[in-house]
Every structure is written in C-alpha cells, then in structure tokens.
Amino acid sequence: MQNKEKIMEYTVFLDRDGVINKDSSEYIKDPSEFAFIPNSPEAIALLTKNNFNVIVITNQSLIGRHMATPDTLQAIFEKMKKGVKKAGGEIKDIFFCPHVPEDKCFCRKPMPGLIFDAKKKYPIDLAQSCMVGDSAKDIECARNAGCSKAVLVKTGNGKTAKADLRKKGITPDHIASDLYEAACWIIKSVKF
Numbered sequence: 001m002q003n004k005e006k007i008m009e010y011t012v013f014l015d016r017d018g019v020i021n022k023d024s025s026e027y028i029k030d031p032s033e034f035a036f037i038p039n040s041p042e043a044i045a046l047l048t049k050n051n052f053n054v055i056v057i058t059n060q061s062l063i064g065r066h067m068a069t070p071d072t073l074q075a076i077f078e079k080m081k082k083g084v085k086k087a088g089g090e091i092k093d094i095f096f097c098p099h100v101p102e103d104k105c106f107c108r109k110p111m112p113g114l115i116f117d118a119k120k121k122y123p124i125d126l127a128q129s130c131m132v133g134d135s136a137k138d139i140e141c142a143r144n145a146g147c148s149k150a151v152l153v154k155t156g157n158g159k160t161a162k163a164d165l166r167k168k169g170i171t172p173d174h175i176a177s178d179l180y181e182a183a184c185w186i187i188k189s190v191k192f
Helices: 040-049 070-086 113-121 136-145 158-168 179-188
Strands: 011-014 053-059 093-097 129-133 149-153 174-176
Touching (some): 011 179, 040 070, 070 093, 093 113, 113 136, 129 179, 136 149, 174 179
Parallel strands (some): 053 093
C-alpha cells in the first residue's frame, strides 16, 4: 500500500506587491525597485517558525505588458526569497499570473486559478488556509478558492480595498495594519 502524502497543514497565501514589498503604480520592473515593507520578512519568518507554509500568489501583468522579462521577474522573486531567508523565513513557492486584465484568464486574481495551481502541486487543505492581501481582488480570490480565512492589510491598496469590499458585500475575517500584525493574528487563530 502506498503512503499518501501528508496534507500541508496551515498554508498562508500571500499577495506580493503592497503586502510583502512596497507597491508602485509604475510596477516593480527590476530587482533594484524591490523594497520590503518594514517587518514583512520578519512576519514571514514568524509564520515559518510556527509551522505555516507560505506561498506567494501574485498578479504580475508587467510580463503581459512587456515591461519586464520572465527572467527579470524571477530575479525579483529571488531577491525577495533571499531577504526572507535572511530573516529566518521561507517562501515555499511562488505562483504568478503574467496576463493583463483584458485576457480574462482563470489565473488572474480575483479568479482562484493560482491557488488551485498550488493545490495541484502540493497537498493543501484549503480549509486550513488563509490568504493575506491588500486589495479587494485578494480577498475575493480567497473566497472564490474556498480558503478558510482572508486577511486584509492596510499597506498598499488596503485603504481603498475596504470601500471596494463593502460595495461588493464581502467582509475579510480580519483587517491588520501590516503583514506582521496579520501573521500574529493568523498564529493566534490556528484551528481555523
């Protein structure tokens, strides 16, 4: 009899821009433009030390807009992963949508395709998962994918997201000032 792969308990999906790093209306097109939001590497380290699997789920239409190459995007991801590792954390994987909104793809948030791709690759129990984002589309994505919890952070687009969510009748499970506060809330809320 084959051993079944153990379900990954407690997966936290994180948006990137505006949650982990400072966002830009001009997009983050080069590793030199990538700058962590204060305490975000430490927040991921805190989640890692508390046995959470951290997976980044991010729309990156700068590829579809021909503003950066896939290799450049990977270099940005590497800079992010190294900074998180230096703080003692780990990003298990990164899933991104390269498409522009007009493509109407299934992987671009608020659609749940990226989370479903992660679930195909890893034995994730969505009932033991949480999504943290700074926009309405992140919270909608969590709901569309069936994540147990969705946390909105006030960094990035968080302030405008509250009004967008209110109009749509969607309520996040928690609103945090930043990723570090979100991580603390998630750890206290275990047993989703």
